[in-house]
Amino acid sequence: xxxxxxxxxxxxxxxxxxxxxxxxxxxxxxxxxxxxxxxxxxxxxxxxxxxxxxxxxxxxxxxxxxxxxxxxxxxxxxxxxxxxxxxxxxxxxxxxxxxxxxxxxxxxxxxxxxxxxxxxxxxxxxxxxxxxxxxxxxxxxxxxxxxxxxxxxxxxx
Numbered sequence: 145x146x147x148x149x150x151x152x153x154x155x156x157x158x159x160x161x162x163x164x165x166x167x168x169x170x171x172x173x174x175x176x177x178x179x180x181x182x183x184x185x186x187x188x189x190x191x192x193x194x195x196x197x198x199x200x201x202x203x204x205x206x207x208x209x210x211x212x213x214x215x216x217x218x219x220x221x222x223x224x225x226x227x228x229x230x231x232x233x234x235x236x237x238x239x240x241x242x243x244x245x246x247x248x249x250x251x252x253x254x255x256x257x258x259x260x261x262x263x264x265x266x267x268x269x270x271x272x273x274x275x276x277x278x279x280x281x282x283x284x285x286x287x288x289x290x291x292x293x294x295x296x297x298x299x300x301x
Contacts, residue, residue: 208238208242219299277300
């Protein structure tokens with residue numbers, strides 16, 4: 145009988161498995177660990193998206209600035225009443241290849257043009273006196289409005 149009792153005791157031990165309490169404790173500990181890590185993951189995802197917008201805005205505005213000062217873009221006379229719009233349309237057209245995906249052209253704008261007067265840039269045009277430098281101010285805004293990049297470039301003759 146002792147042999148049978150010992151065999152029965154061994155078979156019960158090997159078939160035992162986990163109790164409900166052990167399973168619930170394991171699930172609770174795993175849940176606590178996951179809940180503790182979730183905020184860090186969420187912050188990382190949001191930061192990555194924001195960094196992507198900064199990168200897109202920076203890349204686009206630098207391309208626009210390089211195009212604005214290049215010989216490919218003709219200088220607009222300061223006597224033109226639509227100088228800001230003229231530059232804006234030309235620059236948007238010239239840098240469409242560097243625009244981030246899903247961003248519209250309206251996100252890139254020329255916010256102003258100032259003219260060199262021999263000492264500083266201002267609103268007065270002295271092109272007739274041979275002063276032809278222009279300060280073109282550019283701005284890019286991300287689609288959600290969280291990222292704004294600005295750049296001023298000097299356009300020569």
